[in-house]
Amino acid sequence: MKMLINVAETVVADALRGMAAAHPELVVDVENRVIVRRDAPVADKVALVSGGGSGHEPLHGGFVGPGMLDAACPGEVFTSPVPDQMVRAAAAVDSGHGVLFVVKNYTGDVLNFQMAAELAEDEGVQVASVLVDDDVAVVDSTFTAGRRGTGATLFVEKIAGAAAEEGMPLERVEALARQVVASSRSFGVALSACTTPAKGSPTFDLPAGELELGVGIHGEPGRERRAMMxxxxxxxxxxxxVLAELxxxxxxxxxxxxMGATPLLELYGFQAEVRRVLDERGVAVARTLVGNYVTSLDMAGCSVTLCQVDGELLRLWDAPVQTAGLRWGR
Amino acid sequence: MSETVLDAAFFVRWMTAAAAVIDREADRLTELDSPIGDADHGRNMQRGFAAVVTALEAEPPATPGATLIAAGRKLISSVGGASGPLYGTLLRRAGKAFGEAPQVSAEELRAGLAAGVDAVAQLGGSAPGDKTMLDALVPGIEALATSFDAAAAASEKGALATVPMLARKGRASYLGERSIGHQDPGATSSALLFAALAEVAK
Known part of the structure; x- marks a missing residue:
């Protein structure tokens, strides 16, 4: 598989150097792998820190900026960051009003953020954590790792980020983030597997003429394979x-x-069909976002995330945001 | 077995041998991680144990406990994923159990690792049979009461026994029934740690 890289070992560092060069409004620590908004710590503001494996861009680094995250910690491709990164990020962005960790529900992310929260608290930073678990393709049970965190992460980071920007206290920002998680569900499909730089070949074999239903965002196969639809x-x-659980x-x-390799032309066509189904089911649509936001390297395919919103969540969604990946309102 | 006495140098040799065997088997671990995971286990473990060896060579710890605590900390700060905290906790907790002792017996090693495995089970919220590293660690530690070779054999057998299991923890659990028929990469790397232990004990 051909890739636009130098060597697999440096893909994350190379991308961070590129972000640093393109976005002077961010401080990108390439060595320690932390992306921080340049004006951090913002006085009297709760700070939001997220992170996860690389390969999902623009998530999370592309969502650092006013109205969204204060810092992001990119791990290796599809591998959660290490606690040192989150501790460093929390120290850099805490204004004294506390830090909210936004964590996608994967065993590795959960464990590393948990260790980071304990270490940051030892250093005097007040930390709250919210776990995003929106993927209905995974059965949620105490006997499994639970639902995966996917597209709803964008809603959580945007809405909680706006709440923090307005000066709401940590408990309120955390409660709103939890409300978004509870109100959001996702479902994804893959038309192709993806190729990690380290492996260099597709993570699973998906023959032409078939698709995977219920995939996550790490090139892992889904729950079911069918003839192409x-x-x-x-x-x-x-x-x-999604509606079955929402x-x-x-x-x-x-x-x-x-998911990364599906053209916007196809995504907008798919969006028309999504709206048709929602209309048929009598679900009112407040706002729609179409694009590559929570990706899985070069996977072809898409996901649908719905988040039901009251007046306050909608107001926070519409609030101004200035990041590399999401920008409106100012 | 009961007469074996293990000092800090032995534990450094164990970690060095573990790094070497993981290096040799990295591609296989990643291959096992492809159908039921995300194809990075080999590279993550390789990166972590290489960092451990570098750290131990730069500052050789004085006791077995300090050696495993340093190794565990290094894994936590360099691996990421679930493997970093889980393997890091295994070694750190075992190291803590050794205390300040300049040498430990084989039985103390077994007890220390057993404490480490308990901590891993608690952190991961898992039990043997869930298709995780515990399926190799638990039988390995039981057999350690007999000999290092028995432990290596038992953990290898435990890793192979994960093939027909349904994954209930970690990324493979997302596949549900489709996780059946694949060997767990975490159990496989756990068996490699016992293989390295048997190698340095010869």
């Missing part, structure tokens, strides 16, 4: 899978998210 059929399947009584935010 049309955009219309995929939208029916994915939206119904049953929104309020309008929803819709994220039609590309």
């Amino acid at each position: 049309t955009s219309r059929e995929i939208a029916d399947f994915a939206v119904d899978a 049953d929104p009584r309020l309008p929803v935010l819709v994220l039609v998210n590309g």
Whole structure:
């Protein structure tokens, strides 16, 4: 597989050097792998720190900036960052009003953020954590690792980030983040596997003419393989899978998210089908976002995330945001 | 077995041998991690144990306990993923159990590792049979009461026994029934630690 890289060992560092060069509004510590907004710590503001394996860009580094994250910690490709990174980030962004860790529900992320929270608290930083687990393809049970964190991470980081920017206290920012998690569900499909730089070949074998239903964002296979479906059929399947666990009584935010290798032309066509299904099911749409936001390297495919919102969540969603990956309102 | 006395140099040799065997087997670990994980276990373990060896060579600890605590800390700060905290906790907790002793017996090693495995089970919220590293660690530690070679054989057998298991923890659990039929990469790397231990004990 051809890749636009130098060597596999330096892909994360190379990308961070590129971010540093492109975004003077960020402080990018390439050696320690921490991306911080340049004006941090912002006085009298709760700080948001997230992180996770690389390969999901623009998540999380592309969401650092006013109105969203204060810092992000990128790990190796598809590997959670180490506690030292989060401790360093928390120290850099804490204004004394506490730090909220936004953690996607994967065993590695959970363990490393948990260790980081303990270490940061030892250093006098007040830390709260919110776990994002929105993927309905995984059965949630105490006997499993639980639902994965996927597209809803963007909603959590945007809405909690806006709440922090408004000067809300840590408990309130944390409660809003939890409300977004509880109100969000996702479902993803893959038309191809993805290729990690370290392995250099696809992570699983998906023959032409078939697709994987219920994939995550790490090139892991899904729960079921079927003969290739049309955009219309995929939208029916994915939206119904989400609605089976969400049953929104309020309008929803819709994220039609590309996995990395699916053209926007196809994503917008798919969005039309998603809206059709939502209309047929009587679900009101408040806002829609279409694009590649929570990706899985070069995987072809998409995911649908719905988040039901009350007036306050919608107001916070509409609030200004200035990041490399999401920008509006100012 | 009961007469064996293990000093700090022995534990440095164990970690060095573990790094070497993981280096040799890295591609296989990554290969096992592809169908049921995310194809990075070999490289992550390789990076972590290389960092451990560098750290131990730069500052050789004085006791077995200090050696394993330093190794565990290094794994936590260099591996990431679930493997970093889990393997790091295994070694750190075992090291703590040794206290300040300049040497430990084989039985003290077994007891220390058993404490480490308990900590891993607690941290990961898992039990034997969940298709995790515990499926190699638990039988390995039991057999350590007999000999180092028996422990290596038992943990290898334990890793092989994960093939028909349904994964209930970690990334493989997302596959549900489709995790059956694949050997767990974490159990496989755990068996490599026992293989390295048997190698340096000869």
